[in-house]
Amino acid sequence: MARTTDVVFAGGGVIGLAGAWEAAQRGLSVRVVDPAPGRGAAWVAAGMLAPVTEVSFGEDELAHLFAAAAARWPGFASRLEAATGWDTGFRACGSVAVALDASDRAEIDQILEFHHRLGLDASRLTPSECRALVPALSPSVRGGAMMPGDHQVDNRAFLLALIDGCVRAGVELNRDRVVSVSLDHAGSAAGVVTDGGEIFLAGSVVLAAGVDTPRVGGLPEGVVPPVRPVKGHVVRLHAGAREAAFPHPVRGLVHGRHCYLVPRADGSVVVGATSEERGYDTTVQAGAVHSLLDDARLLVPALDEWELVECIAGLRPGSPDNAPFVGPTAVPRLAVATGHYRNGFLLTPLTAESLAAYLATGTVPPPLDAFPADRHLPAARAGSEP
Numbered sequence: 001m002a003r004t005t006d007v008v009f010a011g012g013g014v015i016g017l018a019g020a021w022e023a024a025q026r027g028l029s030v031r032v033v034d035p036a037p038g039r040g041a042a043w044v045a046a047g048m049l050a051p052v053t054e055v056s057f058g059e060d061e062l063a064h065l066f067a068a069a070a071a072r073w074p075g076f077a078s079r080l081e082a083a084t085g086w087d088t089g090f091r092a093c094g095s096v097a098v099a100l101d102a103s104d105r106a107e108i109d110q111i112l113e114f115h116h117r118l119g120l121d122a123s124r125l126t127p128s129e130c131r132a133l134v135p136a137l138s139p140s141v142r143g144g145a146m147m148p149g150d151h152q153v154d155n156r157a158f159l160l161a162l163i164d165g166c167v168r169a170g171v172e173l174n175r176d177r178v179v180s181v182s183l184d185h186a187g188s189a190a191g192v193v194t195d196g197g198e199i200f201l202a203g204s205v206v207l208a209a210g211v212d213t214p215r216v217g218g219l220p221e222g223v224v225p226p227v228r229p230v231k232g233h234v235v236r237l238h239a240g241a242r243e244a245a246f247p248h249p250v251r252g253l254v255h256g257r258h259c260y261l262v263p264r265a266d267g268s269v270v271v272g273a274t275s276e277e278r279g280y281d282t283t284v285q286a287g288a289v290h291s292l293l294d295d296a297r298l299l300v301p302a303l304d305e306w307e308l309v310e311c312i313a314g315l316r317p318g319s320p321d322n323a324p325f326v327g328p329t330a331v332p333r334l335a336v337a338t339g340h341y342r343n344g345f346l347l348t349p350l351t352a353e354s355l356a357a358y359l360a361t362g363t364v365p366p367p368l369d370a371f372p373a374d375r376h377l378p379a380a381r382a383g384s385e386p
């Protein structure tokens with residue numbers, strides 16, 4: 001049996017790793033158990049940090065949560081970079097939204113209105129202003145908007161920095177699959193059990209296994225919030241020796257379909273993403289890749305010449321109201337951190353900070369306290385004992 005820690009995380013994706021790192025910063029002893037840390041949905045993601053463009057009309061409360069999350073990014077990235085020496089690829093570069101036809105243009109105008117209603121900065125762009133900002137854009141682009149608050153992080157560099165940060169902060173990393181939560185005689189969480197039969201005891205257990213969170217065993221019904229897998233394909237292209245001409249991420253509307261192109265410092269671009277309800281299937285499908293490439297090359301015709309370096313699919317942990325589940329459950333000493341859906345990166349600093357605060361004090365601070373982890377469960381409200 002391994003040494004007891006203050007907290008054990010079942011799952012070391014972007015949420016588990018960042019939560020573990022923040023908890024270790026507060027002086028807690030921390031263990032992360034994951035067969036492949038950082039290789040879940042987070043490895044596939046594009047790393048857009050888009051507080052408002054990701055919100056639908058009517059989701060004002062969510063928009064405020066996302067804005068609070070975005071505000072934490074610069075500080076979190078610089079602390080992690082200072083602790084590890086890594087460049088996480090966080091860039092406060094703003095994004096350009098572009099429209100390919102008149103109805104796409106009208107949709108962007110509506111998004112602009114929503115931005116302005118929330119008091120956020122965003123401005124309309126003419127077609128030539130769009131091309132001045134992103135020279136690679138097609139002459140067919142009908143106009144767009146500058147979204148100065150939508151930034152990006154290099155998802156993979158950030159994950160590698162988090163793993164390094166955890167190791168430097170003394171977090172124990174165990175490459176095992178958690179099969180169940182171990183409960184003590186009083187029904188409180190006491191640790192996790194791995195597929196190898198090992199038990200890792202801890203003062204608190206945090207389930208942070210993305211879409212697999214509800215599949216961890218050993219718990220009564222109605223404790224783990226409902227999370228569903230939402231499949232997303234992305235493709236990665238590389239400019240090779242060509243001029244990339246891509247200073248900002250581009251969010252395109254292509255005859256009503258959404259598409260984004262996120263440039264990386266190494267001359268590659270991430271094109272995404274599909275959104276499909278297909279259960280736990282992560283196979284890469286030709287039709288999805290075809291439609292992503294089709295839309296991307298309508299926005300940036302020069303992509304035809306770029307090298308296709310990767311096609312990959314992952315599963316976003318979706319929640320019924322598109323908000324995450326972070327905090328205590330009905331089982332004492334058991335917390336969850338999942339359901340981050342399309343915005344796991346955007347929400348990472350806020351989630352990590354809130355989890356660490358909860359583990360240290362027993363209280364989830366605002367603004368995440370407005371989204372209790374049991375809000376979609378029929379059972380009584382969860383206790384707050386970490």
Ligand SMILES: Cc1cc2nc3c(=O)[nH]c(=O)nc-3n(C[C@H](O)[C@H](O)[C@H](O)COP(=O)(O)OP(=O)(O)OC[C@H]3O[C@@H](n4cnc5c(N)ncnc54)[C@H](O)[C@@H]3O)c2cc1C
Pocket residue numbers: 010011012013014015016033034035036037038039040041042043044045046047048049176177178179208209210211212213216231232233234272273274313314315316317337338339340341342343344345346347
């Ligand atoms: C195509 C696509 C594009 C995306 N683009 C963006 C974007 O631009 N911006 C943004 O903010 N978000 C984006 N996301 C969403 C983001 O990736 C997720 O919200 C985020 O990864 C969720 O983090 P997580 O740690 O909860 O889950 P994951 O990243 O999936 O990590 C879960 C971890 O749990 C581990 N695990 C699973 N089962 C077990 C077990 N039984 N025991 C131990 N460990 C286990 C896995 O190995 C994995 O490491 C995108 C997602 C996809 C799929």
